[in-house]
Amino acid sequence: MPPIKHYYSIVRSTLLEHVPRGHLAAAALISAGLLILIGSSNDSSPQAVSVQSVNIPGLEIQGTETQATPIAIPPVEAIIQEVAAKAETPVAETQTPIGPQWKEFTIQNGDNLSILFKRAGLNDRSIYELFSDAKDAKDLRHIRPGQKMSFLVENGRLTGLKYVINELNSLTFERGNKGFTGKQIALKPDIKYAFRQATIDSSLYMAGKRAGMPSNLTMEMANIFGWDIDFALDIQKGDSFKVMYEEQFLDGKRIGVGKVMAAEFTNGGKTFKAVRYTDKEGNSAYYTPDGRGMHKAFLRTPIEFARISSHFNLARKHPVLHIIRAHKGTDYAAARGTPIRATGNGKVSFAGVKGGYGNVVIIQHGQGIATLYGHMNGFAKGVRNGSRVSQGDVIGYVGSTGLASGPHLHYEFHVNGQVRNPVTVPLPKSIGIEKTEIARFTETTRPLIAKLDQFKSSNRLAIANNSTNSN
Numbered sequence: 105m106p107p108i109k110h111y112y113s114i115v116r117s118t119l120l121e122h123v124p125r126g127h128l129a130a131a132a133l134i135s136a137g138l139l140i141l142i143g144s145s146n147d148s149s150p151q152a153v154s155v156q157s158v159n160i161p162g163l164e165i166q167g168t169e170t171q172a173t174p175i176a177i178p179p180v181e182a183i184i185q186e187v188a189a190k191a192e193t194p195v196a197e198t199q200t201p202i203g204p205q206w207k208e209f210t211i212q213n214g215d216n217l218s219i220l221f222k223r224a225g226l227n228d229r230s231i232y233e234l235f236s237d238a239k240d241a242k243d244l245r246h247i248r249p250g251q252k253m254s255f256l257v258e259n260g261r262l263t264g265l266k267y268v269i270n271e272l273n274s275l276t277f278e279r280g281n282k283g284f285t286g287k288q289i290a291l292k293p294d295i296k297y298a299f300r301q302a303t304i305d306s307s308l309y310m311a312g313k314r315a316g317m318p319s320n321l322t323m324e325m326a327n328i329f330g331w332d333i334d335f336a337l338d339i340q341k342g343d344s345f346k347v348m349y350e351e352q353f354l355d356g357k358r359i360g361v362g363k364v365m366a367a368e369f370t371n372g373g374k375t376f377k378a379v380r381y382t383d384k385e386g387n388s389a390y391y392t393p394d395g396r397g398m399h400k401a402f403l404r405t406p407i408e409f410a411r412i413s414s415h416f417n418l419a420r421k422h423p424v425l426h427i428i429r430a431h432k433g434t435d436y437a438a439a440r441g442t443p444i445r446a447t448g449n450g451k452v453s454f455a456g457v458k459g460g461y462g463n464v465v466i467i468q469h470g471q472g473i474a475t476l477y478g479h480m481n482g483f484a485k486g487v488r489n490g491s492r493v494s495q496g497d498v499i500g501y502v503g504s505t506g507l508a509s510g511p512h513l514h515y516e517f518h519v520n521g522q523v524r525n526p527v528t529v530p531l532p533k534s535i536g537i538e539k540t541e542i543a544r545f546t547e548t549t550r551p552l553i554a555k556l557d558q559f560k561s562s563n564r565l566a567i568a569n570n571s572t573n574s575n
């Protein structure tokens with residue numbers, strides 16, 4: 105890319121030639137915007153590359169495939185070329201066989217629109233025309249290395265442009281009598297279910313790898329069961345899992361991995377099961393087969409990785425007052441300023457100073473549950489009486505206000521007005537399926553669970569047939 109000043113002068117001169125004087129101010133604004141768009145695509149490109157590779161995880165495991173799914177994975181290049189060729193057809197058909205040829209370029213690191221157009225023998229005037237004619241052109245600001253862009257140039261003029269965003273999405277522009285018009289092309293992949301299972305020998309990650317699972321699929325499964333199983337501490341040799349997930353196919357070729365649809369995890373002899381369900385409002389979540397949410401309504405602790413410095417004890421000798429006084433909560437020692445998180449969704453019923461608690465936040469969570477966070481150094485922005493908080497939101501910071509011997513969080517858990525030990529109180533599961541939706545839930549999820557169970561009793565050959573035929 106030429107130095108900014110130089111580039112700007114190119115755009116300016118283009119404008120001066122083609123824009124009536126009265127429109128100069130507006131055009132200058134557009135050109136300034138164009139500069140930013142083009143510049144920004146450069147800065148974000150290294151990050152964008154890794155995002156793209158995550159989007160097509162099925163392609164990462166080439167060569168480590170197991171026999172469970174008898175589908176060969178085509179090389180990335182082949183897929184991109186094939187998709188590009190297919191999607192081009194409608195535009196290409198309108199050309200005479202001996203007419204101008206499409207020129208295809210792969211976007212390189214450091215490329216911007218100006219460089220790409222130059223490579224195709226075009227100048228910035230074409231970019232300007234494209235951006236002023238077609239509103240879809242704004243998507244061209246997101247170009248990433250590895251993507252393809254094709255140009256149709258006739259007598260030095262751009263007449264067609266094709267930008268392949270990914271295997272499923274592309275954008276085409278065609279010059280007509282009234283300038284460029286853009287068209288978004290979105291191909292819908294076929295979804296098939298795939299199955300994997302493994303017994304853990306050394307680690308969950310290795311077991312997943314051996315079963316031919318992309319690492320992000322293993323992670324997703326761990327997230328689903330993360331409230332029932334501590335994957336850092338509880339995993340033992342002999343634990344096992346089964347997972348059924350979506351695979352995306354385009355013209356019979358696998359292009360990526362979709363969502364986990366059902367899964368089962370056996371940890372220390374105890375089996376947990378989860379199924380994905382999308383409710384009437386379109387929200388998707390994982391549930392037990394009987395419709396309880398997999399994620400609990402409360403975090404166990406408001407601070408991550410904090411040491412308990414004083415346990416819940418209704419007959420404790422107070423460290424400051426030196427008298428027997430109940431300790432109605434759990435103390436977590438942490439450095440002053442450590443963020444404190446709301447353990448559940450709720451409404452702040454009190455945020456202020458209260459006696460020995462010092463700066464304290466009390467949250468009402470509904471169903472008779474309230475939590476209290478004391479000795480705070482200060483409150484997080486926006487936390488005040490009546491404000492709504494979500495699980496995991498930072499509500500304040502560790503301090504030693506009130507009656508405290510040093511910086512720590514005093515955390516209380518109240519059920520129907522009674523204090524309970526925050527470390528041992530049974531935490532309610534998240535709200536399950538609504539009564540009015542339970543029939544729909546059962547109807548939708550039962551076949552998924554049946555498929556997962558069927559996998560359990562099948563031999564490998566039957567599994568393979570099943571995974572290719574099911575849809």
Ligand SMILES: [Zn+2]
Nearest residue numbers: 433434435514
């Ligand atoms: Zn305390």
